[in-house]
Amino acid sequence: MNPVPPSLLTRREAIARLSVLLAGSIVGAEMFLQGTRVEGKESTAGFSADQLALMDEIGETIIPATQTPGAKAVGIGAFMAMMVTDCYDDAHHAAFVDGLAKVDHAAQAQHGRGFVSCSSAEKTALLEVFNREAAQTHVPRGTTPHFFRLMKELTLIGFFTSEIGCTQVLRYEEVPGSFAGDVPYHPGDRAWFNRARATMS
Amino acid sequence: MAVQEYDAIVVGSGISGGWAAKELTEKGLKVLLLERGRNIEHIKDYVNAMKAPWEIPHRGINPRQMVLDHPVLRRDYVLSEANVDYWVDEKESPYREVKPFDWFRGYHVGGRSLMWGRQSYRWSDFDFEANAKDGIAIDWPIRYAEIAPWYNHVEAFAGISGSREGLAQLPDGHFLPPMEMNAVEKAVAARVRERYHDARRIIIGRVANLTEPLQNRANCQYRDKCWLGCPFGAYFSTQSSTLPAAVATGNLTLRPFSIVTKVLYDKDAKRAKGVEVLDAETNVTTEYKSRVVFLCASTFNSTWVLMNSATDVWPGGLGSSSGELGHNVMDHHFRAGASAEVDGFDDRYYFGRRANGIYVPRYRNLFGDRRNYLRGFGYQGAASRVGWDRNVAELGIGAPLKEQLTEPGPWMMGFTGFGETLPYHENRISLDPTLRDKWGLPVLSFDCEIKDNEHKMRADMVADAAEMLEAAGAKNVHAADNGYTLGMGIHEMGTARMGHDPRTSVLNAHNQIWDAPNVFVTDGACMVSAACVNPSLTYMALTARAADFAVGELKRGNL
Secondary structure: OOOOOHHHOOOOHHHHHHHHHHOOOEOOOOOOOOOOOOOOOOOOOOOOHHHHHHHHHHHHHHOOOOOOOOHHHHOHHHHHHHHHHHHOOHHHHHHHHHHHHHHHHHHHHHHOOOHHHOOHHHHHHHHHHHHHHHHHOOOOOOOOOOHHHHHHHHHHHHHHOOHHHHHHHOEOOOOOOOOEEEEEOOOOOOOEOOOOOOOOO | OOOEEEEEEEEOOOHHHHHHHHHHHHOOOOEEEEOOOEOOOOOOOOOOOOOOHHHOOOOOOOOHHHHHOOOOHHHOOOOOOOOHHHOOOOOOOOOEEOOOOOOOOOOEOOHHHOOOOOEOOOOOHHHHOHHHHHOOOOOOOOOHHHHHHHHHHHHHHHOEEOOOOOEOOEOOOOEEOOOOOOHHHHHHHHHHHHHOOOOOOOEEOOEOEOOOOEOOEOOOOOOOOHHHOOOOOOEOOHHHHHHHHHHHOOOEEEEOOEEEEEEEEEOOOOEEEEEEEEEOOOOOEEEEEEEEEEEOOOHHHHHHHHHOOOOOOOOOOOOOOOOOOOEOOEOEEOOEEEEEEEOOOOOEEEEOOOOOOEEEOOOOOOOOOOOOOOOOEEEEEEEEEOOOOEOOOOOOOOHHHHHHHHOOOOEEEEEEEEEEOOOOOOOEEEEEEEEEOOOOOEEEEEEOOOOHHHHHHHHHHHHHHHHHHHHOOOEEEEEEEOOOOOOOOOOOEOOOOEOOOOOOOOEOOOOEEOOEEEEEEOOHHHOOOOOOOOOHHHHHHHHHHHHHHHHHHHHOOOO
16 A cells, blocks of 8 residues: 555545555555565564664755755655555665665765765765666566665655644645635645545445 | 343444444333444543544554554455454454455444444435335335435434435535535536536535534544544444433443354244343353344344344244345445546645545436446445645655645545345354354355446446546546455444245334244344445334334233
């Protein structure tokens, strides 16, 4: 299933998400599909402090602080570590960990220092290469996606479902109290924190 | 242990059992309501209902261990960290699948009334007459006119919001004001109505959410978290609606952790004399006596109780004399439809999270339309603007990505068909000869599948959805049959059907077991055909009707 904040899921919504998925345009295409490859996970090793710092920087480069806080402010490294450990199978887990090494390796090769120590312009340039590579990589169903897709998805999920993401970056209303089906939208208005739905029962 | 006596025993506390308890206690009967699982107290026990998205650790993605622990639930979206405790413990309560069958159960006070989808539609005479006209299975022993007053009765109390449409195939009811369609739904509805000359209509869903306060219940707050239990009591559940009414009479005794293992049958009186209860926590067995028994344990579990109540008189189980007990398993087949993008509404948005969608009433095989299959389907759907989860691979990274995802994306609209399944005698459940549950009780074995009629219908469900979206000017239409296993619709029906004739049915027109008339089965087990609309409202109406009849029969000295 797609990653969806559980408080937003309703019965049948998965169908809508499946339909939308066919358009290939939604976060988390298959890595969290229930029922596939959940058995037999071996990797339980945690992440080192260096890896967590690297994950924080990768997340912050994907969603940086602007007028509003970025991914580091929501503890994105720790979030990624939890998700990879608890939710990924071995193949995805390994792809993610290998990806961390690849990011650092690319930084060393180009700038002679680790990713964490690069300037933000350098970090962005490094990750843009991986982002393009991931976008261009066709991933057959049932195989492991490009590592950067995993990192980007976890960053977006972790950020936009966080308190900062929901309340400072998106629009959050815990108890709307009413529903209005047709209100004006002006460019620049922030999106609601909840995700789209197309069907329910 | 001393035998305890009541006027009536209700087995199961879900939608049907809650209604039986309310109606019987309000008519003055002392009622024992038995629930096999734990209690969930209204508001107090809705532990995740007020949590924000960031307070749910994995944010809606299922941890592997939870998935592993739920081999059935994981087959569909119902498995979720936020309400996993509302679903059955599959290790304690296994079942056998001779053929694949998805059975999503809720074993606690309130049953699936806490998690249901709340779509509430009346059946019409097209549905009640269908079997007789098509020569399928057996005729329903009732018609719309007999159940219409009971639809009124339950709608007025449960609180169903909806629009009056004047459609013969989807009768109007006693509605609270309808929820509003959004801009795209309104536009697509207008285009579809014009394109099909009103033969297809898109209406707002009829839903058991209050659009105005009712009794002590607040109106819907548009949080879209119904499936966690509503602290405002704004959607119908046993806890929010029928249980408090039953408790208020002073006539109700609720006993959780009470697995009814059998109906006790007195072969001399040809009546049930009560039930046997296994305490799920202590394993102590107790007999409870009553003048009438209402089985509302959910479709297959009501039939399980009957099967497990075999005697030397009825070796196939109580109610088995017709040979139909356990047969004619039905559901609604779904997960076939289409979605698309709708342009031209970038300046429109919405406020609030409407826990409801649109509905397209059945139009196939009605009013002169003829297809290569029997019966029909309705669509549920909705339009909304895509959020931050869109087009990830294509978008870049950094501040521009953040900025883009901070604004809503394009409008999307989707339809998913919900189709009628036919009652096939060979689709059956039975007691498995070897498999036992945690309490050593035999469990059900499922040997059922959908067939040619359903497969042909699914082709239409996909094609028609795509055609309507195209007719409405949508683009990038994606139509798909995402696959379906019987049971997945969570609209289980059949296995103890009503009928005119004890030789071909388990229950009579008042939901009494032909073989034991003081036993009533009023949940989905009683259904003779499935129609294509969500069935719970019909269970409510049949239950209220049967309760009224039972009390009348008690007064007349017939039970």
